[in-house]
Amino acid sequence: MSTSSLPDHVARQLAATPKAQLLEMLYQMLLGRRFEERTAEMYAMQKIGGFCHLYIGQEAVAIGAISTLRPDDLIVTAYREHVHAIVKGCEPGPVMAELFGREGGVSKGKGGSMHLFDRRRGMLGGHGIVGGHIPLATGTAFAAKYLKRDYVTLCFFGEAAVNIGAFHESLNMAALWKLPVVYIVENNRFGMGTAIERSSAIYDVAQRACAYDMASETVDGMDVLAVRDVVGRAVDLARREGAPTLIEARCYRFMGHSMSDPVHGHYRTKEEVQEQKEQDPIRSYMNLLIGAGLVDRQAVEALDQKARAVTDEAIRFAEASPEPSPDSIFQDVYSVPYGPYTTREQ
Amino acid sequence: MAVITYRDALNQALREELRRDPAVFLMGEEVGVYQGAYKVSKGLLQEFGPQRIVDTPITEEGFAGVGVGAAMAGLRPVIEMMTWNFSLVAIDQIVNGAAKMLYMSGGQFNIPIVFRGPGGAAHQLAAQHSQSLEAWYANVPGLKVVAPSTPADAKGLLKSAIRDNDPVIFFEGETLYGSKGEVPDGDYTVPIGVSDVKRPGTDVTVVAWSKMVGVAQKAADMLAADGISVEIIDPRTLRPLDDGPILASVRKTNRCVVLEEGWPYAGVGAQIAYQVQHGAFGDLDAPVARVTGLDVPMPYAKNLELLVMPSAARLIAAIREVLYLD
Ligand SMILES: Cc1ncc(C[n+]2csc(CCOP(=O)(O)OP(=O)(O)O)c2C)c(N)n1
Numbered sequence: 001m002s003t004s005s006l007p008d009h010v011a012r013q014l015a016a017t018p019k020a021q022l023l024e025m026l027y028q029m030l031l032g033r034r035f036e037e038r039t040a041e042m043y044a045m046q047k048i049g050g051f052c053h054l055y056i057g058q059e060a061v062a063i064g065a066i067s068t069l070r071p072d073d074l075i076v077t078a079y080r081e082h083v084h085a086i087v088k089g090c091e092p093g094p095v096m097a098e099l100f101g102r103e104g105g106v107s108k109g110k111g112g113s114m115h116l117f118d119r120r121r122g123m124l125g126g127h128g129i130v131g132g133h134i135p136l137a138t139g140t141a142f143a144a145k146y147l148k149r150d151y152v153t154l155c156f157f158g159e160a161a162v163n164i165g166a167f168h169e170s171l172n173m174a175a176l177w178k179l180p181v182v183y184i185v186e187n188n189r190f191g192m193g194t195a196i197e198r199s200s201a202i203y204d205v206a207q208r209a210c211a212y213d214m215a216s217e218t219v220d221g222m223d224v225l226a227v228r229d230v231v232g233r234a235v236d237l238a239r240r241e242g243a244p245t246l247i248e249a250r251c252y253r254f255m256g257h258s259m260s261d262p263v264h265g266h267y268r269t270k271e272e273v274q275e276q277k278e279q280d281p282i283r284s285y286m287n288l289l290i291g292a293g294l295v296d297r298q299a300v301e302a303l304d305q306k307a308r309a310v311t312d313e314a315i316r317f318a319e320a321s322p323e324p325s326p327d328s329i330f331q332d333v334y335s336v337p338y339g340p341y342t343t344r345e346q
Numbered sequence: 347m348a349v350i351t352y353r354d355a356l357n358q359a360l361r362e363e364l365r366r367d368p369a370v371f372l373m374g375e376e377v378g379v380y381q382g383a384y385k386v387s388k389g390l391l392q393e394f395g396p397q398r399i400v401d402t403p404i405t406e407e408g409f410a411g412v413g414v415g416a417a418m419a420g421l422r423p424v425i426e427m428m429t430w431n432f433s434l435v436a437i438d439q440i441v442n443g444a445a446k447m448l449y450m451s452g453g454q455f456n457i458p459i460v461f462r463g464p465g466g467a468a469h470q471l472a473a474q475h476s477q478s479l480e481a482w483y484a485n486v487p488g489l490k491v492v493a494p495s496t497p498a499d500a501k502g503l504l505k506s507a508i509r510d511n512d513p514v515i516f517f518e519g520e521t522l523y524g525s526k527g528e529v530p531d532g533d534y535t536v537p538i539g540v541s542d543v544k545r546p547g548t549d550v551t552v553v554a555w556s557k558m559v560g561v562a563q564k565a566a567d568m569l570a571a572d573g574i575s576v577e578i579i580d581p582r583t584l585r586p587l588d589d590g591p592i593l594a595s596v597r598k599t600n601r602c603v604v605l606e607e608g609w610p611y612a613g614v615g616a617q618i619a620y621q622v623q624h625g626a627f628g629d630l631d632a633p634v635a636r637v638t639g640l641d642v643p644m645p646y647a648k649n650l651e652l653l654v655m656p657s658a659a660r661l662i663a664a665i666r667e668v669l670y671l672d
Contacts, residue, residue, distance in 0.1 A: 076415070108452030117451035124418055125451065129442050135408050136443065139415020146371065146397065146421060166438075169408025176403070332453040333487050335511040 009229040010288065017228070019294055025067055025224055026289060026300070029059040029282045030307040032083035035092060036255075038311045039082065039099060043259045047318075048099045051128075052113045053080040057254035060281035061186050062087055064227025065154055065249075068235045074122040076137035077156040079114035080186075081126050084156060089121035092310055093317030104321030108328065122151075130191075131157060131164035134183070138170040141181035145242060152238045153181045154231070159205050159248075160191025168211075171246065175212040180238035182231060183246045186221065188253040193267035209246035221249030222281040225288070252276040347530055353523040355497035356386045359504035360424065362533065364394050367422060370508055373400040373409055374426030374463075383428045384464060384523055410436035410461065414443040417457045424508060427463035430479050430517060437482070444513040445488030460507045462516035464523070465493070466557060466607050467644055470651055476644035478608035483515040484585045484617070490538055491584040493517040495559035497527040499582055502536030510538060519557040539583045541591040547577035550665050551595040553618055554605040555580050558656060562605055565658040569665060576665065584614050592618065593625045600631040601668040605661055610638040632668040637661050 006014070014022070036054045043052050055062070062084045066075065069088075077084045085095050090106055098105030099113050106118050107126070116126040124140065127133035137155030144151050161167055162185060174181050185205050189196055202208060209216030215237065219230040227249055234245035254277055256262050264270050289295045330337060350358075363370050376383045378391040378401040391399040402409045406427065413423035427433045433440065440461060447455045467476035484491045492507060492514055494500040500518065507514035519525075544559055545566055554562040559580050566576035577599055579592050596602045602622050604615035619634040640654045666672050 074419070106452070107450060107454070110452050111450045115450040117454050119451075119454040124415075124455070125447075129438055132411070132438050132442055135411020135439060136415035136418065138408070139412035139417070140419040141415075142412050143416040143419035143421050146416070147419075165435075166407055166411065169403075169405040170411070172403060173405065173408055173412060332449045334490075335448065335456045 009226050013225040013229055014292055021067065022289060022294060023303070025063050026285055026295070027303045027307060028063045028087050029224065029285065030304050031086065031092070031310060032059045032063065033282060034304070034307040034311045035082060035086065035314065038315060040255070040259065042099070042315065048113065049101065050112050051079065052099070052259040053257065054255045054259070055080055055083040057276070057281070058186055058188055058221065058251045059083060060224035060227055060285070061184065061221045061249045061251055062156070064224040065184055065231040067228050068232040069152070069154065072122065072151045074124055074140050074151060074153045075156065076124045076133050076140065076153060077126060078130070078133065078158060078161065079126065079128045080158070081116055081156070082113065085116040085118065085123050085126070088118070088123045090116065090118045090123055092314035096314040096318040097321040100318040100321070101323070102318055102321035103324045103328070104317065109324040110332070131161035131166045133157070134161065134166045134170040137181055137183070138174050138179060141174065141179035141244070142177065144180050145177070150239050151180070152235050154184060155181060156184050156186060158191060159185050159187035159189070159196050160194065160199055162205055162208055163199060171209065171212045171214060171244070174244040175214045178242040179244055180242045181244045182234045182238055183244065184231065185246070185248045187248050187250050190253070190257070190267065192257045192261070193265060195267065204248070206246060206248040214244055214246055216246040216248070218248045218250065221251030222279050222284065224281060224285050252279070347528045349526050350497055350529050351523065352497045352500050352519070352525050352527070353384065353386055355501035355529045356504055356518065357388055357390070358529070359501045359508070360387065360390060361393065363505055363508040364390065364398060369420065369422045370424065371398040371400060371421060372424045372426060373402055373413060375402055375404055375428050377401060377426050384520070386518070386523070387426070406432050406436035407439055410439035411443060413459050414439055414447065414457055417459045418447065418455050422458045422508060424460045424462060427461060429475065429520065430463055430465040431475050431477055433461065433463070433479070440483070440489070440513070440515070441486050445486045448512070449488060456511050457513050458511045460504070460514045460516055462504070462507070463518060464520035465517040466520055467651070467655060468520045470646055470648055471644070472646040473643035478606070478639065480517060480584055481608055481613045484614050488513065489585065490514045491517070492538060492582065493556040493584060494582055495519070495522070495544070495556050495580050497525065498529045498534070499536055499542070501529050502534050503538065503582060505533070505535045506538050514538065517556060522557050536582070539586040539588050541579055541581045541588040543577065543591060543595070544580045545576065545578040547575040547599070549575045549599055550577070550601040550603060550668060551592065551599045552576055552578050552603050552605055552661070552665070553581065553592055554578060555582060555584065556607070558605045558607055561656060561658055561661060565661040565665065568658060569662060574665065574669065587618065587621070589618070589621045589625060592622060596622055596626040597629045600629050602630070603635045603637060603661065603664045603668060605637045605656055607639050607656060610636065610641050613638055632670065635664040635668050637664045
């Protein structure tokens, strides 16, 4: 395939990105997919409980976006974040162990699927109140400016979160104070069963940035290189000029809202889901790399085998990790355990 | 020791901690250019500049969350609520964010933050501006709740709160800002979680905090004329509650009245009464009594407001009741 027939962003990214990284992104997408498929199985086997939201279909967003970061950059996400955590550098074993509620989990079994944290990797959660984490990301960006550090914060949330006050309050402050943060809306079209047309007065989510005189872009969230291209520019802008950006990545979730929700339910048709699955972001990217002569099917197969093996190993790690000891119940409520009252009630 | 106002004591604490630690900053509405809605931050913008004395839009949920995020990234924010009434739009960030981050991250992210501002009723501010919300926050594991009654405690506790590695909810008394008292100079701290005997006595224990300590003192003065000796214990910190001095006092007096400005139902006083009956049951000669704000939204009319607020007269009636005097 000659690069001249490719869309600009693809040609640009293929030219600028080392081959190893292009392949690493494919591997991460495969790993994200396999990890979530096995997570669904583990949930069905009741090894995982609670609310559990899978990322299948949306992989291009987290992987394209996080591929632009330095290790000292931070991410703050909502609850559909298993893949974000792994791509930011969390070990798959401790992530799976967290889903299992085990001591070896990234959050010691206290957080679960919705609250993955890893300070060393710049993974700042994993938050369960829709939009509630957007001010937190604004705060880590405030700290970067305050401390004169040049790390950037990426903040991920769904399109339904743009209707909550915390989103608007955050964007206003980030624009007013010029904070190095990139807000990424993963517009998968639905907040649970409510289509965006039924929840937002404005269809083009990116337009909401106008209200705050903030830079914005809309990107095809099923195209990992497009996401990388757009987020890369926004991260540069944040790092160099401290200016925030709002990015709307249009994507689709192939599974139900959470494990307790059927794939299509009352709010979308089987046909619609099927049609979207034909735009699978992993298949598109794989075909693109094969077309560009960067990889062949055999090599893809090897990457997929590796992704499966790593996922198997993560499950083994989780199985082997003990349940948190009952003694840990009162740990980490405060930095220093306190006081006569709690001790007496224990 | 200088005699200064509660307001100036808080100002000193802020100024000293801002000087001591560059990670400390103050953020809130009108804290800078305007010098503070209640002038607690007077002069701080001039000394520390707009990077550390940060005026915000009216966006409590937003800046409360910015504070929590900044704390995750290594800063030590002091977040001013113009009054605690407005914290209700920020409570998600305080309860779901600040209070739970350490726990749900498995110990990775402690949140060294202070949320502070005036609480309680002032004069005829009506329902939305006259609330004592201590019980709301004291209910939450992960938060510490402080409510000083004197200028010295205000200074010493605010300094401790700023140095604390966990979130502290700091209730100032809106009507106490102008009150005066002796405040030790220099680096004076009062530990969080230590009760204080504000008035020694022998016949009855009154537990009160923030501006209710003043009401208790007034009642105690009046009862002293009748030969009744009141001991006033000020917990100063409502969570963690240091109930040791309260129980020790009840063991001596055998009677206890808990006084609070807030609503009666599920109030902090209910918790204290439980702890007293649990910890000193055999020593009690009468059921623990409570005197609280009345169970209504605050009315505007002056006469009605006075009826809602706990008064020395109502406290005296309760004390006489536990002494079986009437
Ligand atoms: C403030 C709040 N309200 C309601 C919920 C329940 N809830 C969880 S996820 C969700 C839909 C959110 O959709 P979106 O933000 O688009 O993200 P997606 O799930 O599509 O990734 C709802 C209503 C919640 N967690 N928080």
